Amino acid sequence: MSLPDRAPFTDMSVFLKAIQWPVMPEVGQALIRTLNDEEADMFTVCRIIGKDPALTATLLRMANSAMFGLSGTVDTLERAVSVVGMSLVRARALSVCVVHSCQLPLGIDRKEFWRYSMLCAGYAQWLAELCDVDDQEAWLCGMMLRLGEINLGQARPLALPSIEAKPILPGERWLRQRQLVGFDEGEVTAELLLHWDFPMALVEGLRHAAQPLLGSEFRKLSAVLNLAARLAETGPVTLDALTELPVILLQMLHLDPQTLLLDAPDADTLADVSAISV
Numbered sequence: 001m002s003l004p005d006r007a008p009f010t011d012m013s014v015f016l017k018a019i020q021w022p023v024m025p026e027v028g029q030a031l032i033r034t035l036n037d038e039e040a041d042m043f044t045v046c047r048i049i050g051k052d053p054a055l056t057a058t059l060l061r062m063a064n065s066a067m068f069g070l071s072g073t074v075d076t077l078e079r080a081v082s083v084v085g086m087s088l089v090r091a092r093a094l095s096v097c098v099v100h101s102c103q104l105p106l107g108i109d110r111k112e113f114w115r116y117s118m119l120c121a122g123y124a125q126w127l128a129e130l131c132d133v134d135d136q137e138a139w140l141c142g143m144m145l146r147l148g149e150i151n152l153g154q155a156r157p158l159a160l161p162s163i164e165a166k167p168i169l170p171g172e173r174w175l176r177q178r179q180l181v182g183f184d185e186g187e188v189t190a191e192l193l194l195h196w197d198f199p200m201a202l203v204e205g206l207r208h209a210a211q212p213l214l215g216s217e218f219r220k221l222s223a224v225l226n227l228a229a230r231l232a233e234t235g236p237v238t239l240d241a242l243t244e245l246p247v248i249l250l251q252m253l254h255l256d257p258q259t260l261l262l263d264a265p266d267a268d269t270l271a272d273v274s275a276i277s278v
Contacts, residue, residue, distance in 0.1 A: 067272060
């Protein structure tokens with residue numbers, strides 16, 4: 001699997017000159033600033049989201065779907081925030097902004113891409129809740145993990161068919177990306193989040209998601225994202241899928257496959273892309 005006419009990048013700064021970042025909408029930029037502001041409260045977040053009627057309508061549709069896990073009807077943004085919390089609503093709002101900002105290159109199926117992203121996000125949130133990691137940060141990072149592949153495709157469009165050739169075993173996409181382009185999607189997504197001014201904890205969590213044991217320190221968020229992405233490749237959680245996960249990561253997060261199987265979320269609910277208007 002090689003493209004002899006285009007050698008893989010070896011320098012991130014050179015790679016970054018070959019791509020163009022997607023533009024985050026103003027509402028998204030404002031929401032990102034609240035991630036860096038410890039004094040930001042629900043009123044601030046609601047005021048920001050309320051400036052975009054279409055985003056508000058999308059979030060209310062989410063709130064009245066299985067995505068928020070609520071019973072009954074939620075008819076205002078403030079009500080949704082008061083019931084499920086500012087962090088969850090902000091993460092979902094940012095996910096909508098991300099989807100609307102990104103143009104997928106030829107060679108990537110749009111619905112499949114976002115379905116995988118939503119499934120990865122859901123599994124990341126589930127695992128985060130079990131190992132003392134912020135569940136909404138994990139959800140948001142899981143949802144954004146594959147964004148880097150958009151830029152990999154910009155820089156090396158001829159590599160995309162090989163990267164996306166089926167079947168793709170869990171973790172195999174990252175190996176193909178590094179072999180053909182020089183970097184994996186998590187490394188590139190980390191640079192995107194740096195460009196968008198996300199908190200460094202999220203940036204570093206994504207940077208090491210594909211290889212969480214190679215960083216200067218072990219980050220639980222990176223390990224959670226690694227496991228979630230592998231599970232997203234398989235779809236529904238089965239004992240076989242769980243036992244194929246890297247044992248060392250499970251041990252370091254104190255997770256047991258048998259216990260996880262008993263608490264596994266429903267893949268179809270997690271991967272509902274209709275809520276983000278794909």
